[in-house]
Amino acid sequence: MTRDITGPPLAGRREWLGLAVLLLPALLASLELTITHLALPAIGRDLGASSTQLLWIVDGYAFLLAGTLVMMGTLGDRIGRRRLLLGGATAFSALSVVAAYAPNPEVLIAVRALLGVAGATLMPSVLALAVALFTEPRQRAQAVGIVIATVSAGTAIGPLVGGWLLEHFWWGAAFLLPIPLMLVLLLVGPATLPEGRSPGGRRLDLPSAVLSIATVLPIVYGLKQVAAAGPDPLAFATIALGLACALVFVRRQRGLADPMIDLRLFASRAFTTATLTLVLGIFVLWGTNYAVAQYLQLVAGLTPLTAGLWTAPSAIGVIVGSLGATRLARRLPPVWIIGGGLLLSATGFGVLATIGPATPLSVLVTGTIIVSAGLGPMMALATDIVVGSAPAERAGAASAIASAAPQLGGGLGIAILGSVITSAYRAGMGGIAGPAGDTLTGAVATAGTLPAAESAALLSTARAAFTAGFEVSALVSAGLTVLLAGTVLLVLGRR
Structure with missing residues (x-):
C-alpha cells in the first residue's frame, strides 16, 4: 500500500x-x-x-x-x-x-x-x-x-x-x-485479506435471530398456502403465529441497548420508504425471474442453455439501468429517477401480461429488459437513500437493513407470485388429478408417457393454464410498481 x-x-x-x-x-x-x-x-x-x-x-x-x-x-x-x-x-x-x-x-x-x-x-x-x-x-x-x-x-x-x-x-x-x-x-x-475484527x-443476540426467522417463515408459509389453495384454517394459524413472533421481536429490539435491528431508523420517512422500495422492487423482479425461467423451458420448450441465453439480456438491463442511474443522478433528483424507473418497469410488466403459449420470445425478452432496466435505478439509488438517511453513528445498522431488505423481498416475491401462478395453473387444469394437475413439470413428464394425440392435448391445456397464471402475476407486479412509484414520488419528493 x-x-x-x-x-x-x-x-x-x-x-x-x-x-x-x-x-x-x-x-x-x-x-x-x-x-x-x-x-x-x-x-x-x-x-x-x-x-x-x-x-x-x-x-x-x-x-x-x-x-x-x-x-x-x-x-x-x-x-x-x-x-x-x-x-x-x-x-x-x-x-x-x-x-x-x-x-x-x-x-x-x-x-x-x-x-x-x-x-x-x-x-x-x-x-x-x-x-x-x-x-x-x-x-x-x-x-x-x-x-x-x-x-x-x-x-x-x-x-x-x-x-x-x-x-x-x-x-x-x-x-x-x-x-x-x-x-x-x-x-x-x-x-490477501485482513482480519477486519x-x-x-x-x-450477538441469538434470541433476536431466532425470532426473526420465526416471524418470516410462518407468515410466508401461510401466504403461500392461501395463494395456492385458498383460505385454510392452518394457513391463517401459521400467519397468526408469525405475527405474534413479530410483536415479540419488536418488543425485544426496543428493550435492548444494542438491538439486532435498530427500529429507531424507521422513524425517518425517507428511510422507511426507501427500504420498502427495495423490498417490493426485488419482490417483483425475483418473482418474475422465477416465472420466466419456468416459461422458457416448460412452455417454449427450450433447453437450459438456450433458456439461459434468452434470460441474459434482462440481466444486462439491470446493469445498464443501475450504472446509468448513478450518472443521471448528478443532474436530476434521485427520487425522480427511481419513480420514473418504476413506472418504466410497470410498462414492461404490461408487455409480459400479454404473453401466451405461442407468443414470440422476442416479446418476452423485450418485456423483461424493460422491467429490469426500470428496476436497476431503484437498486442503486434506494440503497444510497437508506444508508444516507441514517445518522452517522447508525450507518452500520442501516447498511445491514439495506442488505437484508432485497433478500427478504426477493424470497417473498418467489413465494407469493409463484403461488399465484400455481393457483391459476390448478384452476386452469380443471381438476385433473396427479402430477399433471399439480405442476407444469408434472404435466410435461406425464405427456411423455401418453399417445401423441393425448400428449398434445395435455400439453396445450397445461401450457395455457401456466401462461394464464403468468399473466396474472405480471398484472399484480404492474400494479405494485405503479403504487410504489406513486409512494416514492409523494413521500421522498418532499425530502
Whole structure:
C-alpha cells in the first residue's frame, strides 16, 4: 500500500489482489439463485417434487439468508470478518456437495435452508473487507462499485453457465459450481485479506435471530398456502403465529441497548420508504425471474442453455439501468429517477401480461429488459437513500437493513407470485388429478408417457393454464410498481 501525502494511504497490488479474491463470493451470491431457477424443471422431474416443494427449494435459501444476514454481520464484527468469510465458504462448499446428491425433495429443501445460513456469511464480510482494504475515499468507492457490479454480472453469467451445466450434466452439477470458486478463496484469502475484527463489536443476540426467522417463515408459509389453495384454517394459524413472533421481536429490539435491528431508523420517512422500495422492487423482479425461467423451458420448450441465453439480456438491463442511474443522478433528483424507473418497469410488466403459449420470445425478452432496466435505478439509488438517511453513528445498522431488505423481498416475491401462478395453473387444469394437475413439470413428464394425440392435448391445456397464471402475476407486479412509484414520488419528493 502506497501513501498519498495529502490523505489516506493508497491501495497497492496486494489490496487489489484481495479485492479480486473478494469478487469470488460476490459472484457466487447471484450465481446461486439464477442457476437454481434453471435447474427446477429437472429437479421436479427427477425427484418428483411438487409445486410447493419446488418453491421451497428456492425460498428456503432466500429466507434463511435474509433472516440471518444481520446476525452474521454482527458475528463478523466479533470474531473477525475474514474468519467468518472463510468459515462460511467452507460450510457452503460442503453443503453444496450434499445438495448435489440429495435423494429426495425434503433433503434438498433442508440443505438449501442451511446453504442460506452459510450464504449469509459472504456478502456482509465481502463489503466490510473491501472497505477495510481501501481507505482512500475514491478508491473505496471504486472498490465497492466493482463488488456491486460483480453481483449484477452474476445474474447475466448465471443462466449461461447454469444452462451449459444442465445441458451436459445432471441437475446436481449446478450446485457443485460454487466449490471451485470457494477453493480459490480458501487458498488465497488468508494471505490477501485482513482480519477486519471490530474492537468492542456488537453483542450477538441469538434470541433476536431466532425470532426473526420465526416471524418470516410462518407468515410466508401461510401466504403461500392461501395463494395456492385458498383460505385454510392452518394457513391463517401459521400467519397468526408469525405475527405474534413479530410483536415479540419488536418488543425485544426496543428493550435492548444494542438491538439486532435498530427500529429507531424507521422513524425517518425517507428511510422507511426507501427500504420498502427495495423490498417490493426485488419482490417483483425475483418473482418474475422465477416465472420466466419456468416459461422458457416448460412452455417454449427450450433447453437450459438456450433458456439461459434468452434470460441474459434482462440481466444486462439491470446493469445498464443501475450504472446509468448513478450518472443521471448528478443532474436530476434521485427520487425522480427511481419513480420514473418504476413506472418504466410497470410498462414492461404490461408487455409480459400479454404473453401466451405461442407468443414470440422476442416479446418476452423485450418485456423483461424493460422491467429490469426500470428496476436497476431503484437498486442503486434506494440503497444510497437508506444508508444516507441514517445518522452517522447508525450507518452500520442501516447498511445491514439495506442488505437484508432485497433478500427478504426477493424470497417473498418467489413465494407469493409463484403461488399465484400455481393457483391459476390448478384452476386452469380443471381438476385433473396427479402430477399433471399439480405442476407444469408434472404435466410435461406425464405427456411423455401418453399417445401423441393425448400428449398434445395435455400439453396445450397445461401450457395455457401456466401462461394464464403468468399473466396474472405480471398484472399484480404492474400494479405494485405503479403504487410504489406513486409512494416514492409523494413521500421522498418532499425530502
